[in-house]
Amino acid sequence: MAKVLTSRSENYSQWYNDLVIKADLAENSAVRGCMVIKPYGYAIWEKMQAVLDGKFKETGHQNAYFPLLIPKSFLSKEADHVEGFAKECAVVTHYRLMNDPNGKGVIVDPDARLEEELIIRPTSETIIWNTYKNWIQSYRDLPILINQWANVMRWEMRTRLFLRTAEFLWQEGHTAHATKEEALVETEQMINIYSDFAEGWMAVPVLKGTKTETERFAGALDTYCIEALMQDGKALQAGTSHFLGQNFAKAFDVKFTNKEGKEDYVWATSWGVSTRLMGALVMAHSDDQGLVLPPKLAPIQVVIVPIYRKEEELAKLAEVIDPIVAKLKAKGISVKFDDSDNRKPGWKFAEYELKGVPVRLAMGARDLENGTVELARRDTLSKETVAVEGVEDLIENLLEEIQNSIFQKALDFRTEKTTKVDSYDEFKDLLETKTGFFLAHWDGTAETEERIKNETKATIRCIPFDNEEEEGVCMVTGKPSKQRVVFAKAY
Amino acid sequence: MAKVLTSRSENYSQWYNDLVIKADLAENSAVRGCMVIKPYGYAIWEKMQAVLDGKFKETGHQNAYFPLLIPKSFLSKEADHVEGFAKECAVVTHYRLMNDPNGKGVIVDPDARLEEELIIRPTSETIIWNTYKNWIQSYRDLPILINQWANVMRWEMRTRLFLRTAEFLWQEGHTAHATKEEALVETEQMINIYSDFAEGWMAVPVLKGTKTETERFAGALDTYCIEALMQDGKALQAGTSHFLGQNFAKAFDVKFTNKEGKEDYVWATSWGVSTRLMGALVMAHSDDQGLVLPPKLAPIQVVIVPIYRKEEELAKLAEVIDPIVAKLKAKGISVKFDDSDNRKPGWKFAEYELKGVPVRLAMGARDLENGTVELARRDTLSKETVAVEGVEDLIENLLEEIQNSIFQKALDFRTEKTTKVDSYDEFKDLLETKTGFFLAHWDGTAETEERIKNETKATIRCIPFDNEEEEGVCMVTGKPSKQRVVFAKAY
Ligand SMILES: [Zn+2]
Ligand SMILES: [Zn+2]
Numbered sequence: 002m003a004k005v006l007t008s009r010s011e012n013y014s015q016w017y018n019d020l021v022i023k024a025d026l027a028e029n030s031a032v033r034g035c036m037v038i039k040p041y042g043y044a045i046w047e048k049m050q051a052v053l054d055g056k057f058k059e060t061g062h063q064n065a066y067f068p069l070l071i072p073k074s075f076l077s078k079e080a081d082h083v084e085g086f087a088k089e090c091a092v093v094t095h096y097r098l099m100n101d102p103n104g105k106g107v108i109v110d111p112d113a114r115l116e117e118e119l120i121i122r123p124t125s126e127t128i129i130w131n132t133y134k135n136w137i138q139s140y141r142d143l144p145i146l147i148n149q150w151a152n153v154m155r156w157e158m159r160t161r162l163f164l165r166t167a168e169f170l171w172q173e174g175h176t177a178h179a180t181k182e183e184a185l186v187e188t189e190q191m192i193n194i195y196s197d198f199a200e201g202w203m204a205v206p207v208l209k210g211t212k213t214e215t216e217r218f219a220g221a222l223d224t225y226c227i228e229a230l231m232q233d234g235k236a237l238q239a240g241t242s243h244f245l246g247q248n249f250a251k252a253f254d255v256k257f258t259n260k261e262g263k264e265d266y267v268w269a270t271s272w273g274v275s276t277r278l279m280g281a282l283v284m285a286h287s288d289d290q291g292l293v294l295p296p297k298l299a300p301i302q303v304v305i306v307p308i309y310r311k312e313e314e315l316a317k318l319a320e321v322i323d324p325i326v327a328k329l330k331a332k333g334i335s336v337k338f339d340d341s342d343n344r345k346p347g348w349k350f351a352e353y354e355l356k357g358v359p360v361r362l363a364m365g366a367r368d369l370e371n372g373t374v375e376l377a378r379r380d381t382l383s384k385e386t387v388a389v390e391g392v393e394d395l396i397e398n399l400l401e402e403i404q405n406s407i408f409q410k411a412l413d414f415r416t417e418k419t420t421k422v423d424s425y426d427e428f429k430d431l432l433e434t435k436t437g438f439f440l441a442h443w444d445g446t447a448e449t450e451e452r453i454k455n456e457t458k459a460t461i462r463c464i465p466f467d468n469e470e471e472e473g474v475c476m477v478t479g480k481p482s483k484q485r486v487v488f489a490k491a492y
Numbered sequence: 493m494a495k496v497l498t499s500r501s502e503n504y505s506q507w508y509n510d511l512v513i514k515a516d517l518a519e520n521s522a523v524r525g526c527m528v529i530k531p532y533g534y535a536i537w538e539k540m541q542a543v544l545d546g547k548f549k550e551t552g553h554q555n556a557y558f559p560l561l562i563p564k565s566f567l568s569k570e571a572d573h574v575e576g577f578a579k580e581c582a583v584v585t586h587y588r589l590m591n592d593p594n595g596k597g598v599i600v601d602p603d604a605r606l607e608e609e610l611i612i613r614p615t616s617e618t619i620i621w622n623t624y625k626n627w628i629q630s631y632r633d634l635p636i637l638i639n640q641w642a643n644v645m646r647w648e649m650r651t652r653l654f655l656r657t658a659e660f661l662w663q664e665g666h667t668a669h670a671t672k673e674e675a676l677v678e679t680e681q682m683i684n685i686y687s688d689f690a691e692g693w694m695a696v697p698v699l700k701g702t703k704t705e706t707e708r709f710a711g712a713l714d715t716y717c718i719e720a721l722m723q724d725g726k727a728l729q730a731g732t733s734h735f736l737g738q739n740f741a742k743a744f745d746v747k748f749t750n751k752e753g754k755e756d757y758v759w760a761t762s763w764g765v766s767t768r769l770m771g772a773l774v775m776a777h778s779d780d781q782g783l784v785l786p787p788k789l790a791p792i793q794v795v796i797v798p799i800y801r802k803e804e805e806l807a808k809l810a811e812v813i814d815p816i817v818a819k820l821k822a823k824g825i826s827v828k829f830d831d832s833d834n835r836k837p838g839w840k841f842a843e844y845e846l847k848g849v850p851v852r853l854a855m856g857a858r859d860l861e862n863g864t865v866e867l868a869r870r871d872t873l874s875k876e877t878v879a880v881e882g883v884e885d886l887i888e889n890l891l892e893e894i895q896n897s898i899f900q901k902a903l904d905f906r907t908e909k910t911t912k913v914d915s916y917d918e919f920k921d922l923l924e925t926k927t928g929f930f931l932a933h934w935d936g937t938a939e940t941e942e943r944i945k946n947e948t949k950a951t952i953r954c955i956p957f958d959n960e961e962e963e964g965v966c967m968v969t970g971k972p973s974k975q976r977v978v979f980a981k982a983y
Contacts, residue, residue: 031566031622032559032610040554040638047555063531064538068523069560069612069643069659070582073589075522077597087598091561092586093612094600096647098564098578106568107578109585109609118600119523121560121584121612131522141834147531152560152643156587168560343632 005355008289013233017284021162024292024355026279034160034167041356042279044300046170049278050150052202052297053172056194062146062174067128069152070119075127079252082126085219089156091121091167121154126220126245126271129175130253137177137267139258144187145177153275163280164237164492171275177267179259181246184268188244191272192225195240203278204295204408205229205285206415207239208438208487210463215447218271222246228462228487230415231284234436236462236489239281242272280492286380286407292357293380295407296400303329303336303396304358306349308365315340318364321389325362325374328393334400354379359403360396380407421485425453425476428488432457438489442482444475453477459488496846499780504724508775512653515783515846517770525651525658532847533770535791537661540769541641543693543788544663547685553637553665558619560643561610566618570743573617576710580647582612582658612645617711617736617762620666621744628668628758630749635678636668644766654771655728655983662766668758670750672737675759679735682763683716686731694769695786695899696720696776697906698730699929699978701954706938709762713737719953719978721906722775725927727953727980730772733763771983777871777898783848784871786898787891794820794827794887795849797840799856806831809855812880816853816865819884825891845870850894851887871898912976916967919979923948929980933973935966944968950979 005023007015021027026042029035038046054064076087097113100106122128129147136142154168163169174191178184192209199207207227217224221243229239250256250266259265286293296302305326307318322338329336337358339349346363353361361377368374374392377384380403387395418437422428428441443449443461454460468484475482496514498506512518517533520526529537545555567578588604591597613619620638627633645659654660665682669675683700690698698718708715712734720730741747741757750756777784787793796817798809813829820827828849830840837854844852852868859865865883868875871894878886909928913919919932934940934952945951959975966973 028626030559031563031619032561035559035561037559037623038557040556043556044554063535065531065534066529066661068521068526068528069645070523070526072522073600074597076589083598087589089588091584091610092589092600093582094585095583097580098567098583098611106565107574109564109583119582120589128522132519132528135519154560170557 005351006289006291009232016289017280018162020283020287020291024357026283027162029162032167034157036162036166036168038170038276041300045282045294045298046276046279048298048300049198049202050172053194053198053274054148054150056198057148057172057174060146060190060194062148062176064149065147066149066151067125067132069122071122071125071128073118073120075131076120078127079220079248081248082220082252086123086155087120089158090123091154091156093119093121122151123153123155124271124273125149125151125153125173126175126249127253130249130255130269133175133177133267134253134255137255137257140179140260143177143179143257143267144183146174146187147176148172148174161280163276163283166276169276171273173273174271176270177250177255178270179257179265179268181268184246184270185244188223188225188242188270188272191270192227192240192242195242195272195274196227198274199227199229199239199278199281200408202295202297203282203285204297204404204411205239205281206408206412208463208465210465210468210487212241212463213447213450213461213486215450216461218243220245220248221271222248226463228489229281229285230411230418230438230489231281231492232414233284234418234490236438236491237277237281237284238462238491239278240272240274243270245269245271285411287357290382291355293407294357294359296359296404299357299359300335301337301353301356301358302334302400303360303362304349304353305336305338305362305364306346306353307338307340308346308363314366315342317369321369322364325389325392329396332393332397334393334396354382360399362392378403380410423473423476428459428476429457432459432490436490438462438487440485441476441488442471442473442484443486444478444480444482446478449475449477453488459490462487462489462491496842497780497782500723507780508771509653511774511778511782515848517774518653520653523658525648527653527657527659529661529767532791536773536785536789537767537770539789539791540689540693541663544685544689544765545639545641547689548639548663548665551637551681551685553639553667555640556638557640557642558616558623560613562613562616562619564609564611566622567611569618570711570739572739573711573743577614577646578611580649581614582645582647584610584612613642614644614646615762615764616640616642616644616664617666617740618744621740621746621760624666624668624758625744625746628746628748631670631751634668634670634748634758635674637665637678638667639663639665652771654767654774657767660767662764664764665762667761668741668746669761670748670756670759672759675737675761676735679714679716679733679761679763682761683718683731683733686733686763686765687718689765690718690720690730690769690772691899693786693788694773694776695788695895695902696730696772697899697903699954699956701956701959701978703732703954704938704941704952704977706941707952709734711736711739713739716957717954719980720772720776721902721909721929721980722772722983723905724775725909725981727929727982728768728772728775729953729982730769731763731765734761736760736762776902778848781873782846784898785848785850787850787895790848790850791826792828792844792847792849793825793891794851794853795840795844796827796829796853796855797837797844798829798831799837799854805857806833808860812860813855816880816883820887823884823888825884825888845873851890853883869894871901914964914967919950919967920948923950923981927981929953929978931976932967932979933962933964933975934977935969935971935973937969940966940968944979950981953978953980953982
């Protein structure tokens with residue numbers, strides 16, 4: 002088989018780009034920084050959406066939809082938010098085109114200038130809290146537990162498919178609560194949902210923790226996040242949940258009357274994951290042959306390739322394969338019987354390896370005689386010949402085993418790539434030769450964090466929730482510290 | 493109960509606006525012409541999406557996602573398309589804001605002007621065909637059967653919630669085929685799916701037919717549509733499917749090598765329905781008490797209201813109600829047991845009537861003694877007392893009966909409101925006193941169509957597929973005609 006991908010060891014970044022494109026996940030569009038998500042990539046995203054949406058609804062959230070465009074003035078209402086989001090964004094200034102009087106094509110109609118410019122939402126806190134103002138009068142109107150699936154836009158200068166694009170798809174939850182405690186419980190609940198999803202479905206182990214003040218969402222009092230480790234040893238922030246305090250309620254004057262009859266500002270959270278998860282999924286598990294997908298998110302879980310020369314041979318194979326397909330489907334397993342005659346089996350094998358289909362069955366004339374089928378595992382690239390009888394049960398168990406095995410492999414990798422460091426010299430040396438998570442003491446100041454970032458490009462990914470208390474001293478300043486925090490270079 | 497809606501007879505248009513807002517379906521936002529779809533409205537839209545998405549996938553379509561923004565020059569590439577869509581649209585001219593040097597807030601950074609302006613998609617034929625160009629070389633790459641769920645924007649001057657908004661949600665299918673015949677089959681298949689959905693799920697009878705040349709989609713060779721009749725006798729176009737011929741392939745230079753090894757342009761279709769369907773659903777069935785939802789699209793199909801004074805009475809009622817809830821859920825029926833104690837039963841009755849919940853059960857102390865429950869139908873507002881024993885089977889059948897009954901009522905209404913007209917004088921007179929569909933002979937010219945529109949505001953809604961051949965003469969010009977076409981005033 003021809004090698005279609007640059008290998009990871011040769012050029013990890015090129016390998017990723019090759020893979021996203023060759024596996025038909027996404028491609029760049031004619032609009033700078035905006036991607037086309039192709040059907041195979043979108044099918045994985047749909048599976049992610051379905052699981053997450055189910056989890057949101059189980060925990061009492063409802064979906065709604067708010068406008069794409071935000072009046073420019075809204076962005077300025079929350080002081081920190083404007084610093085974080087009102088910079089690189091797409092600005093709508095006009096609402097009409099006209100035929101070019103000097104030639105072909107259309108030009109912007111200069112008479113159709115908007116009185117106030119509109120911004121394509123980079124995130125929706127402002128328009129949503131402006132709306133909530135009218136929905137909330139009393140504690141009886143609370144909590145409001147709303148999620149939105151939407152496109153958003155941040156004008157990024159350097160873009161990479163899925164990881165950083167100008168337009169991306171995401172969900173953004175925006176909740177309103179009567180008390181601080183309730184909002185904090187919600188913030189934590191949602192980061193737990195993200196972490197369950199990342200580990201249980203994506204098979205990506207994540208660290209769960211708090212962001213430092215410097216790394217917080219613009220306008221939040223606290224940002225919780227999940228951080229995953231990619232195969233090149235760089236960290237990827239996979240989801241965030243923000244405790245917004247009363248900042249947005251104050252900015253948009255959203256008050257309510259509490260049970261005691263007193264007025265107070267409403268407490269808020271927001272939380273989101275995006276198509277960036279697709280990038281994490283690809284980079285966490287895949288290899289030089291292509292995608293490795295966890296069975297729970299694979300659009301096709303089992304592919305069956307018949308090996309034959311003549312039509313009548315295919316007909317005989319189909320007599321055995323059709324019942325296997327039916328039995329797998331009855332178990333809720335998605336299966337594709339690829340009996341197309343315009344491609345050779347070898348081509349199909351390579352194609353489904355590239356696409357990360359977890360299990361492949363192949364059956365030829367000899368298998369037919371013996372009542373066997375060849376079964377190949379994508380994650381280990383191992384093959385064995387098994388009996389057709391009962392193969393559906395075998396596959397059902399195997400899919401579960403693969404799901405667990407992929408997770409365990411990623412977890413082992415992370416364990417291996419996690420290093421305790423006690424001196425800044427050692428830290429700097431290590432960062433030149435090794436990658437991964439580094440656990441080190443830090444004095445808790447933004448100054449030291451900034452210095453480390455400038456000197457090493459490593460940032461504090463999070464302060465883990467379940468952190469052990471450990472007396473120590475900041476590796477840079479020698480000031481006392483009670484716990485290690487997680488450093489890494491990040492996407 | 494207080495009357496919360498303007499009645500239909502008093503002011504139909506106001507009734508509609510009242511209802512959409514009071515039933516918590518949607519509201520206007522701070523951005524002119526853009527709506528907020530509230531959770532209850534969005535829940536109905538999600539049900540619509542799920543059914544349609546299933547039908548698209550059953551017929552071999554896959555979802556994908558294309559960019560929100562379209563380079564301005566793309567719109568000019570197809571001559572008719574630019575006339576239809578490149579006028580009232582949102583134009584992105586800049587990609588950055590900056591702090592206002594003269595004061596508070598942010599202003600558009602004049603240095604961040606885009607070289608070429610970008611348009612927020614009013615529809616995606618252009619960006620999609622520009623993409624398909626790279627996907628199609630040979631007949632082996634065809635057909636491409638893709639759908640996208642997305643937001644789009646058309647800068648409408650006069651907007652109404654769901655019916656005409658600047659931003660709306662929709663799905664747009666875009667398919668590419670090797671032959672004209674295949675593209676025509678696809679165009680027809682999709683209008684049939686829309687019609688099945690409208691009649692089978694929305695319980696809205698529709699006329700299925702072809703648009704006249706004047707009313708066609710900009711860039712199409714033929715537009716098929718479904719047309720529904722609202723309670724005020726006005727028509728509403730509920731979905732369209734376009735045969736685009738080779739127009740977009742030619743505009744974007746998309747050629748393929750056919751089986752005979754010859755080059756040809758690719759054949760195209762596109763088709764879509766939008767959140768406008770929500771408007772159709774509301775206007776087709778609802779009454780002066782509120783929404784009437786067909787059970788198949790109702791987020792809550794059955795509500796149960798306990799009538800009690802003391803906590804221990806509620807506990808006893810719950811002992812009987814909980815098993816009913818469980819049995820209904822086991823049948824896949826969505827049920828809400830509203831045991832909230834901050835609202836009186838009368839308030840709840842009115843609220844669920846307003847929200848269009850198809851079946852309401854109410855149970856009090858006497859019911860408990862008698863083993864009965866009061867069952868109310870939203871569509872007929874009728875009530876009866878029935879035995880608790882077996883009520884779940886009764887309800888299962890009733891939901892089906894309600895679904896059929898709502899459809900039949902709308903169909904009877906349409907039959908009553910459909911009038912054959914043979915003279916233009918009669919037509920003009922009727923249009924002043926009566927509304928609905930008018931079947932009349934027309935000479936097939938755009939001139940006559942235009943004259944009728946100018947003089948009466950009625951337009952040709954469609955030329956029905958299953959039209960009877962009937963020799964006649966155009967009611968305006970007296971020229972020969974072989975069939976009647978459908979006229980109406982329309983939304
Ligand atoms: Zn973190
Ligand atoms: Zn029509």
